[in-house]
Amino acid sequence: xxxxxxxxxxxxxxxxxxxxxxxxxxxxxxxxxxxxxxxxxxxxxxxxxxxxxxxxxxxxxxxxxxxxxxxxxxxxxxxxxxxxxxxxxxxxxxxxxxxxxxxxxxxxxxxxxxxxxxxxxxxxxxxxxxxxxxxxxxxxxxxxxxxxxxxxxxxxxxxxxxxxxxxxxxx
Amino acid sequence: xxxxxxxxxxxxxxxxxxxxxxxxxxxxxxxxxxxxxxxxxxxxxxxxxxxxxxxxxxxxxxxxxxxxxxxxxxxxxxxxxxxxxxxxxxxxxxxxxxxxxxxxx
Amino acid sequence: xxxxxxxxxxxxxxxxxxxxxxxxxxxxxxxxxxxxxxxxxxxxxxxxxxxxxxxxxxxxxxxxxxxxxxxxxxxxxxxxxxxxxxxxxxxxxxxxxxxxxxxxxxxxxxxxxxxxxxxxxxxxxxxxxxxxxxxxxxxxxxxxxxxxxxxxxxxxxxxxxxxxxxxxxxxxxxxxxxxxxxxxxxxxxxxxxxxxxxxxxxxxxxxxxxxxxxxxxxxxxxxxxxxxxxxxxxxxxxxxxxxxxxxxxxxxxxxxxxxxxxxxxxxxxxxxxxxxxxxxxxxxxxxxxxxxxxxxxxxxxxxxxxxxxxxxxxxxxxxxxxxxxxxxxxxxxxxxxxxxxxxxxxxxxxxxxxxxxxxxxxxxxxxxxxxxxxxxxxxxxxxxxxxxxxxxxxxxxxxxxxxxxxxxxxxxxxxxxxxxxxxxxxxxxxxxxxxxxxxxxxxxxxxxxxxxxxxxxxxxxxxxxxxxxxxxxxxxxxxxxxxxxxxxxxxxxxxxxxxxxxxxxxxxxxxxxxxxxxxxxxxxxxxxxxxxxxxxxxxxxxxxxxxxxxxxxxxxxxxxxxxxxxxxxxxxxxxxxxxxxxxxxxxxxxxxxxxxxxxxxxxxxxxxxxxxxxxxxxxxxxxxxxxxxxxxxxxxxx
Numbered sequence: 001x002x003x004x005x006x007x008x009x010x011x012x013x014x015x016x017x018x019x020x021x022x023x024x025x026x027x028x029x030x031x032x033x034x035x036x037x038x039x040x041x042x043x044x045x046x047x048x049x050x051x052x053x054x055x056x057x058x059x060x061x062x063x064x065x066x067x068x069x070x071x072x073x074x075x076x077x078x079x080x081x082x083x084x085x086x087x088x089x090x091x092x093x094x095x096x097x098x099x100x101x102x103x104x105x106x107x108x109x110x111x112x113x114x115x116x117x118x119x120x121x122x123x124x125x126x127x128x129x130x131x132x133x134x135x136x137x138x139x140x141x142x143x144x145x146x147x148x149x150x151x152x153x154x155x156x157x158x159x160x161x162x163x164x165x166x167x168x169x170x171x
Numbered sequence: 172x173x174x175x176x177x178x179x180x181x182x183x184x185x186x187x188x189x190x191x192x193x194x195x196x197x198x199x200x201x202x203x204x205x206x207x208x209x210x211x212x213x214x215x216x217x218x219x220x221x222x223x224x225x226x227x228x229x230x231x232x233x234x235x236x237x238x239x240x241x242x243x244x245x246x247x248x249x250x251x252x253x254x255x256x257x258x259x260x261x262x263x264x265x266x267x268x269x270x271x272x273x274x275x276x
Numbered sequence: 277x278x279x280x281x282x283x284x285x286x287x288x289x290x291x292x293x294x295x296x297x298x299x300x301x302x303x304x305x306x307x308x309x310x311x312x313x314x315x316x317x318x319x320x321x322x323x324x325x326x327x328x329x330x331x332x333x334x335x336x337x338x339x340x341x342x343x344x345x346x347x348x349x350x351x352x353x354x355x356x357x358x359x360x361x362x363x364x365x366x367x368x369x370x371x372x373x374x375x376x377x378x379x380x381x382x383x384x385x386x387x388x389x390x391x392x393x394x395x396x397x398x399x400x401x402x403x404x405x406x407x408x409x410x411x412x413x414x415x416x417x418x419x420x421x422x423x424x425x426x427x428x429x430x431x432x433x434x435x436x437x438x439x440x441x442x443x444x445x446x447x448x449x450x451x452x453x454x455x456x457x458x459x460x461x462x463x464x465x466x467x468x469x470x471x472x473x474x475x476x477x478x479x480x481x482x483x484x485x486x487x488x489x490x491x492x493x494x495x496x497x498x499x500x501x502x503x504x505x506x507x508x509x510x511x512x513x514x515x516x517x518x519x520x521x522x523x524x525x526x527x528x529x530x531x532x533x534x535x536x537x538x539x540x541x542x543x544x545x546x547x548x549x550x551x552x553x554x555x556x557x558x559x560x561x562x563x564x565x566x567x568x569x570x571x572x573x574x575x576x577x578x579x580x581x582x583x584x585x586x587x588x589x590x591x592x593x594x595x596x597x598x599x600x601x602x603x604x605x606x607x608x609x610x611x612x613x614x615x616x617x618x619x620x621x622x623x624x625x626x627x628x629x630x631x632x633x634x635x636x637x638x639x640x641x642x643x644x645x646x647x648x649x650x651x652x653x654x655x656x657x658x659x660x661x662x663x664x665x666x667x668x669x670x671x672x673x674x675x676x677x678x679x680x681x682x683x684x685x686x687x688x689x690x691x692x693x694x695x696x697x698x699x700x701x702x703x704x705x706x707x708x709x710x711x712x713x714x715x716x717x718x719x720x721x722x723x724x725x726x727x728x729x730x731x732x733x734x735x736x737x738x739x740x741x742x743x744x745x746x747x748x749x750x751x752x753x754x755x756x757x758x759x760x761x762x763x764x765x766x767x768x769x770x771x772x773x774x775x776x777x778x779x780x781x782x783x784x785x786x787x788x789x790x791x792x793x794x795x796x797x798x799x800x801x802x803x804x805x806x807x808x809x810x811x812x813x814x815x816x817x818x819x820x821x822x823x824x825x826x827x828x829x830x831x832x833x834x835x836x837x838x839x840x841x842x843x844x845x846x847x848x849x850x851x852x853x854x855x856x857x858x859x860x861x862x863x864x865x866x867x868x869x870x871x872x873x874x875x876x877x878x879x880x881x882x883x884x885x886x887x888x889x890x891x892x893x894x895x896x897x898x899x900x901x902x903x904x905x906x907x908x909x910x911x912x913x914x
Binding site for chain 1 (some may be wrong): 189210232247
Binding site for chain 2 (some may be wrong): 890897
């Protein structure tokens with residue numbers, strides 16, 4: 001019973017805060033609302049017993065990305081600057097497109113009968129996750145692991161090169 | 172798995188989050204707030220993966236690991252995007268998205 | 277049967293010379309260009325003589341006469357199984373005869389032109405065009421099928437256009453070349469219609485098949501009829517229209533006097549000896565079809581020829597430009613040839629007209645070329661075309677005088693020159709066929725003698741006109757061709773044409789019919805005497821006659837106003853009522869459509885330019901809405 005209440009609470013938080021993120025005029029507040037959305041999502045993961053995943057979400061997303069965003073906000077704008085909202089025409093059209101898409105998707109999803117697999121709830125412990133992350137047999141995820149490390153390397157180099165300050169040539 | 176909460180609830184939540192993210196991407200003028208909307212979209216997809224994994228294929232862990240990959244990719248992409256935004260700020264002194272419309276007719 | 281493939285060289289050598297001179301002639305010294313042209317034609321001429329020798333002496337088969345041989349044939353355009361166009365060489369009595377005529381006259385004109393055109397800046401251009409013309413005419417003569425003949429027919433027209441308009445800075449020359457090309461092109465429309473009708477009904481283009489007396493062409497005469505005449509007759513009349521245009525028969529004669537704007541060697545080659553007889557050659561080539569399948573068409577040919585000859589003879593009596601007199605004389609003589617073909621039958625004695633026509637073609641080429649080249653020598657000496665500016669030239673130009681006199685005697689039909697023999701045969705053929713036509717031709721014979729000697733006395737006798745500088749005789753390079761042609765004129769009459777060139781290939785007996793010959797000589801002499809009386813010495817008799825016959829004289833002087841009629845029809849009727857509306861349509865409907873399409877494209881481009889605005893959110897919006905719409909269509913509606 002409590003589980004259901006918790007779930008509804010988390011769901012409501014996700015939706016409210018995401019709406020607030022995209023509509024607020026103050027940028028820093030938008031970042032904070034985003035933070036709350038991410039924390040609520042982590043809560044949902046906890047409820048589904050994916051503990052490691054929730055921890056990663058909190059660490060990387062809530063702890064890393066939101067901090068990065070806040071730093072960049074502070075670098076590029078005044079704290080009291082109000083965001084300029086889009087013209088009305090653009091808002092209306094986007095809202096229409098969004099609503100249409102949402103309706104369509106919901107109709108498709110809700111019509112379909114998903115048959116849940118009522119089986120045993122597996123207990124994931126961290127040793128199993130760690131083993132499968134680096135093993136290369138049929139159940140192993142070594143390849144994605146390597147790929148993602150190359151991607152991170154590239155992103156790191158790219159970000160450094162792009163954001164480098166251009167040195168002015170002194171003639 | 173939570174009793175009495177069927178899969179479709181999760182899917183509804185993620186759908187709404189997805190489209191709210193899209194609305195935000197289409198409407199916001201500030202480049203950083205557009206980036207935040209993209210994070211919302213990515214998050215909604217993550218919830219989707221996890222819900223499907225838990226409800227339909229609890230023995231297999233593909234959804235779980237794909238979600239980890241997605242988080243890593245999102246982090247990398249956010250980093251590079253911020254770098255670009257910093258560069259744009261240096262050139263235009265503002266991060267309004269209408270400033271970056273050079274590639275047109 | 278001997279191998280005649282070498283006859284391909286006869287037209288191809290002038291073609292090669294044309295290309296050589298046309299592309300590199302400007303680098304050569306003029307004399308070199310002239311020599312190259314003359315040598316090329318000389319080789320072709322010698323090859324033609326060899327062919328004539330081989331054919332006429334070697335190919336005579338007792339019983340069937342001279343057969344026509346395909347020396348060479350290649351399939352040029354294979355369109356469908358039934359429609360194939362070949363190119364080839366046909367060796368046949370009349371084509372061999374024409375080979376000799378064309379190459380000889382062309383060779384003489386080439387040599388003459390080395391002297392006549394000396395100092396002209398476009399010297400090599402002249403020779404290259406002459407070679408082009410020779411190639412076209414030889415190809416026409418050697419054609420194996422009617423389509424090939426049409427191709428070369430048009431080429432000859434183009435060469436004539438280029439040569440008449442040689443002095444392209446003179447507006448009158450340009451106008452004359454345009455007129456010649458347009459009139460002949462218009463007549464060639466009839467030719468093309470005739471070709472299409474004929475080949476559609478008989479299924480072939482080939483001359484050997486068409487003229488086979490047992491073949492499909494002549495059998496089709498009994499086929500479908502239209503307005504009283506069979507389709508075959510109609511097609512042959514259309515073909516004759518094409519021939520009439522090229523041969524300057526009435527009513528397509530208007531281009532020939534104006535074509536005298538070209539240099540005199542051109543007039544000699546094209547408009548006297550070779551191109552204008554292309555029409556006669558065409559009818560002669562298709563003669564079996566005409567005679568056996570469509571005698572009505574032959575009637576048309578005969579009357580057109582007869583009318584043209586008397587029309588031209590009357591006009592020639594009043595002209596003062598020496599080249600115009602010769603032009604009308606040509607028209608009149610070609611009328612003789614057409615008439616001879618028209619009154620002819622097929623086979624043996626009946627085919628006398630055919631033989632006479634070809635004989636006259638042969639002799640006419642010689643003496644008319646001689647007349648023109650002589651006139652050219654006169655013009656070269658006194659720098660004017662008008663008879664009023666000449667007089668007493670027999671003292672100054674002796675060789676020209678003698679050769680000109682020989683030619684005038686020939687054309688008047690005085691024995692023993694060749695003109696007597698050929699003209700006499702025509703008169704005999706006409707007498708046995710249609711007395712009315714004979715009467716017309718008899719009168720024309722007298723008129724011919726009269727105006728030719730009027731010309732002769734006007735140039736070479738009379739008082740010395742005041743000349744800028746004393747006229748001198750032409751250089752040897754110009755007088756040698758005159759002498760060679762005079763030689764041919766004198767002795768060509770003795771060739772036994774009745775054994776060589778006949779309507780069905782078989783020889784027949786021919787003798788001089790003194791009943792006709794003596795009166796024709798007498799009327800020729802009468803014409804000469806009248807001309808001598810009126811023109812040998814200065815006297816007021818011609819002017820008094822002009823006043824007496826005032827209207828006839830005025831009408832004849834203005835060529836019976838046919839030029840004005842044609843100009844009226846083209847300017848007031850065709851230009852105003854047909855060309856102008858079509859031009860309006862072209863500019864306002866067709867061009868407007870094209871401009872409209874371009875305008876719509878431009879407008880659309882401006883209108884949708886906004887899609888590429890560079891704004892990221894617009895792109896994203898289009899992306900999202902597009903996806904939504906596609907999903908809607910493919911998941912729910914399809």
